[in-house]
Amino acid sequence: MHTDLVAALDIGGTKIAGALVDGHGQILVRSQRPTPAQRDGETVMRAVEEVLGELTASPLWERAAALGIGSAGPVDASAGTVSPVNVPGWRDFPLVRRVREAVCGLPVELIGDGVAITAAEHWQGAARGHDNALCMVVSTGVGGGLVLGGQLHPGPTGNAGHIGHISVDLDGDACPCGSRGCVERIASGPNIARRALENGWRPGPDGDTSAAAVAASARVGDPVAVASFQRAAQALAAGIAATATLVEIDIAVIGGGVAKAGEVLFTPLRKALGDYATLSFVQRLAVAPAQMGTDAGLVGAAAAALARRADAATV
Template structure:
């Protein structure tokens, strides 16, 4: 299967075997501030690199996981972090660029949930929240062993749940969103506002903030603590609402490791206070940044095997 993972920072592509192994990769930076023409050309480059391999003739469907909001039914995307795409017909364009192959669109965090349930940290889970924490913050839900994507494919879009009082508008137009505190750019902004400076010669990024936090820089630690608190509030709200017992955190910010996960687990104990929510565990994504690609491939596999949608459970699609 072919898979695309469209994010605010990068557009990744892969050819993936029926057992979830990645056979070929392609990657381009997302020209997020450019217009639709440039964005489409970048998408075409990624697909073109995959099509140039001898494996391409074996591809029978394409799965697309995209930052959102998405409209899976209409096949369009309007990502808050990619302003050049508004109601962009990505399913139609990927179908055209791939030579008429069938295409299925899912949200990036829904794709992550599918990937982690297929062959990652949620393999044995029945009720879980999977979060992508990167340029933005998204979520995908596994409920009673089934991927729950909602009517338009946006169920679990936890990044735009409000968890704090704020006068600053989020990119979505609301205030106090998890994404305002926990995304990579938000962590960087917080650290800079608290007096942190990147090491000489380095860019101000969440990765650089994480490095400083590991070196015990107080501003960097505080920035990650604020992010962790916002994430914990969102996880706890989901646990109280849906009785999930597992939250999996992936995306570029999750690669910070202990500087994120230690305060996240500590804050979760403060927020998940009711007896049915306290057992909720936090785990890093086992597939790391590949979770979205693997999950998008699972969506493509469902097309090929004519499985009902939403997929249930993902592993059934590769064993039948």
């Protein structure tokens, strides 16, 4: 029997996606359900089991050697539990055990969603060929992950590289995480929009107050919209520079909805990086948009499962 595929789950506050993925990162079978995020934990788990049920029903399932999960966090890979901020019914939920039961004992590898996207970008995307990289997701929140020495570096609990909660403004706004002036509190989409509105930006006739609408205004030169993106870029640059100074990354890859703003974000980001990444060993740091798109979480979870399978084969 060939065991040349892995299964993958990408679990977020909006959707639960599953796939069977080959060793080249190609998705061969996929399944998806909306996340019943405001329901109780067992209802959420049932949606996961429905996705897994569609995968196990595929004739290709018998070729799956392991299963990788990329989940919204915090996750605790050492305990096999998840407590996603945007799925309140799951607190210290034993996801690894429950998934293993649903797939009859297949090996299961759990990582945070930021780490999963990093794995995907390093394997198939913008960080390919880089041994030391930071990959970030800038959307409703700000997450990330690290590649160090050519290897994914999830850390003991699967949360290493969570750049959204580096403090870059010591006397800044209180962050829901309990700290102050976090990157996420300044650079996430909702906070870009909030700051623009507080400073007098007004949406168009459609009433859209999203970060994408602020980006559209910035593109045509609205000074308040431009300033809100510049402030976000400054926070991201400070966080990226701090990370590069600590662990010597040579590329920062940025994805997520806010990165879709394009040069409205990347131009001031590259400029601000010059102000913060000043030491000789971080001056050549590149910044690039992510390439993997909406399948990044699945492909990254598959990469983690493949890495686990490879580790097991060498023991």
